[in-house]
Amino acid sequence: MSDDIPSYEAVVIGGGISGMYLTYRLRELGMHFHVFEAGSDIGGTWYWCRYPGARFDSESWSYGYFFDKELLQEWDWKEHFSPQPDTLEYLNYVASKYDLRRDMTFNARATAAVFDDEANRWTVTFEDGRQVRGTLLITGLGVLSAPTLPNIPGRDDFEGQAFHTARWPHEPVSFEGKRVGVIGTGATAIQAIPEIAKTAGHLSVFQRHPNWAAPLHNSKITPEEQKDIKTRYDEIYARCWETVGCFIHTPDPRSALDATPEEREAFWEKLYSEPGFGIWIGNYRDVLTDERANALATEFMSRKIKERVDDPVIAEKLIPKNHGFGLRRLPLESGYFEAYNRPNVRLVDVLENPIERITPKGVQTTVEEHELDILVYATGFDGVTGGYDRIDIQGPGGRRLKDDWKDDLPKTFLGVLNDGFPNLLMVLGPHTSRGNIPRHIEKIVDFNVALIRHMREQGYSRVEARSEEAAKWLAQVVEVNENRLAGKIPSWQTGVNANVPGRQNIRVLGYYGGATRYREIAEQVADGGYKELMFR
Numbered sequence: 001m002s003d004d005i006p007s008y009e010a011v012v013i014g015g016g017i018s019g020m021y022l023t024y025r026l027r028e029l030g031m032h033f034h035v036f037e038a039g040s041d042i043g044g045t046w047y048w049c050r051y052p053g054a055r056f057d058s059e060s061w062s063y064g065y066f067f068d069k070e071l072l073q074e075w076d077w078k079e080h081f082s083p084q085p086d087t088l089e090y091l092n093y094v095a096s097k098y099d100l101r102r103d104m105t106f107n108a109r110a111t112a113a114v115f116d117d118e119a120n121r122w123t124v125t126f127e128d129g130r131q132v133r134g135t136l137l138i139t140g141l142g143v144l145s146a147p148t149l150p151n152i153p154g155r156d157d158f159e160g161q162a163f164h165t166a167r168w169p170h171e172p173v174s175f176e177g178k179r180v181g182v183i184g185t186g187a188t189a190i191q192a193i194p195e196i197a198k199t200a201g202h203l204s205v206f207q208r209h210p211n212w213a214a215p216l217h218n219s220k221i222t223p224e225e226q227k228d229i230k231t232r233y234d235e236i237y238a239r240c241w242e243t244v245g246c247f248i249h250t251p252d253p254r255s256a257l258d259a260t261p262e263e264r265e266a267f268w269e270k271l272y273s274e275p276g277f278g279i280w281i282g283n284y285r286d287v288l289t290d291e292r293a294n295a296l297a298t299e300f301m302s303r304k305i306k307e308r309v310d311d312p313v314i315a316e317k318l319i320p321k322n323h324g325f326g327l328r329r330l331p332l333e334s335g336y337f338e339a340y341n342r343p344n345v346r347l348v349d350v351l352e353n354p355i356e357r358i359t360p361k362g363v364q365t366t367v368e369e370h371e372l373d374i375l376v377y378a379t380g381f382d383g384v385t386g387g388y389d390r391i392d393i394q395g396p397g398g399r400r401l402k403d404d405w406k407d408d409l410p411k412t413f414l415g416v417l418n419d420g421f422p423n424l425l426m427v428l429g430p431h432t433s434r435g436n437i438p439r440h441i442e443k444i445v446d447f448n449v450a451l452i453r454h455m456r457e458q459g460y461s462r463v464e465a466r467s468e469e470a471a472k473w474l475a476q477v478v479e480v481n482e483n484r485l486a487g488k489i490p491s492w493q494t495g496v497n498a499n500v501p502g503r504q505n506i507r508v509l510g511y512y513g514g515a516t517r518y519r520e521i522a523e524q525v526a527d528g529g530y531k532e533l534m535f536r
């Protein structure tokens with residue numbers, strides 16, 4: 001059939017870190033492909049999340065692309081934990097260096113993707129009605145690309161400025177002397193609150209449940225450090241791939257329960273004073289797996305909050321009671337707890353006095369109305385599957401991906417192919433391993449590109465996971481999740497979002513058998529000639 005709809009060997013959705021690297025690799029294959037991105041430029045997460053205080057929680061020099069040694073040597077990270085503007089500048093540098101935009105169309109939000117079983121190709125429809133076709137559909141949607149607003153009545157009534165942190169305006173927002181409200185106290189709010197507090201006339205933080213947080217200890221990279229980092233990139237890369245989540249930190253082999261109270265205290269003080277995720281991922285090996293060890297770490301972290309917050313009543317409210325330390329993705333902070341010592345910051349406990357509605361003037365709780373000029377929704381995302389659910393993806397016979405994922409666990413093979421959806425290749429789909437995202441993206445893109453190369457060499461135009469192999473992968477995913485304390489805690493990582501209908505139950509959405517194990521399995525599949533997949 002010939003019509004005016006542009007047709008490609010592969011259509012890629014998403015121009016973030018995944019889509020950019022896909023562009024580089026697919027071009028190497030000489031593939032006829034095109035990338036479609038909802039935003040007006042490259043960058044994904046770092047394009048959308050421009051809220052004040054946004055920055056890496058991982059060491060910059062472990063978090064950029066590693067695929068080209070020249071790029072590693074050319075780029076100077078300015079800070080150990082890069083702020084969002086610098087990160088976006090880096091991604092722009094990458095896009096320009098490899099001329100990536102040439103294969104990209106922006107302002108193209110995909111709304112549907114339908115597979116034609118006979119023609120063996122996907123038709124993708126965008127918000128503005130445009131359509132394109134691709135034999136392969138490759139999704140680089142990230143795991144946090146579907147922001148969610150709170151299900152509070154009256155949101156449209158508010159007469160001031162209101163922003164979700166993941167839809168932050170490109171123009172600067174001034175808080176100078178303004179009455180500002182922030183709803184939410186997750187990793188995003190924990191970065192934004194200390195920044196906003198610096199200039200706001202008054203800041204009200206509407207907290208439902210508090211989260212644990214530890215100091216980031218960011219600093220500028222000195223010229224000596226820069227030199228040293230550049231000589232150590234091979235070592236840093238190797239280090240990432242030795243650890244559970246591809247971060248530079250890995251659990252201490254000792255047990256918290258074997259240590260004396262003095263030893264524990266000294267070790268935790270040391271971790272608390274060091275930059276980055278060490279206190280979370282570099283802690284005693286049983287802190288995240290044994291309830292008794294976790295309770296000890298929880299007690300230490302509670303004490304830290306009490307030490308840093310002047311008002312004991314506020315300190316108590318900032319201590320999480322619904323999950324132990326580290327059982328959700330740990331936010332790192334720069335002066336978060338001290339922000340509550342400022343006279344212009346007020347913690348509003350909306351667990352005690354829930355928000356009833358957003359009014360034209362501000363936020364009405366069960367006891368009072370908080371008048372605001374600016375309202376910030378730091379209310380998070382419909383994690384992992386949310387980005388997919390927002391596109392009406394239909395496989396053969398009109399089978400909908402979102403229906404498959406509605407009540408059941410996704411049945412994927414390695415989180416790359418979903419059972420029953422031919423020629424759909426995902427980059428960070430459900431049931432890929434989790435941790436340092438760019439490290440995972442590079443490996444998964446490489447896996448996908450090698451698979452495409454294999455198809456081209458063999459003359460195949462269709463790939464599908466064998467159902468029984470997807471079932472086996474799911475069984476492994478579930479098994480390695482079984483003893484994880486974090487697997488039992490509601491959060492975006494376990495697929496829970498109180499603001500999304502049907503997303504109230506805990507689901508397993510990642511492979512937690514370790515990044516190295518995941519990589520080994522993927523390599524075995526490729527080396528074995530993809531026996532787990534069906535080709536045509």
Ligand code: NAP
Binds near residue numbers: 057188378
């Ligand atoms: P989040 O952790 O899911 O937090 C959302 C917050 O909004 C929670 O405090 C939640 O309270 C609150 N909330 C939601 N609906 C509400 C309602 N109706 N009323 C009152 N409060 C409501 O989202 P996030 O902070 O955006 O972070 C998500 C993830 O993004 C992080 O875990 C992290 O992986 C990533 N992130 C990374 C970085 C970085 O790398 N530097 C920075 C920021 C975020 P409840 O807990 O009561 O539901």
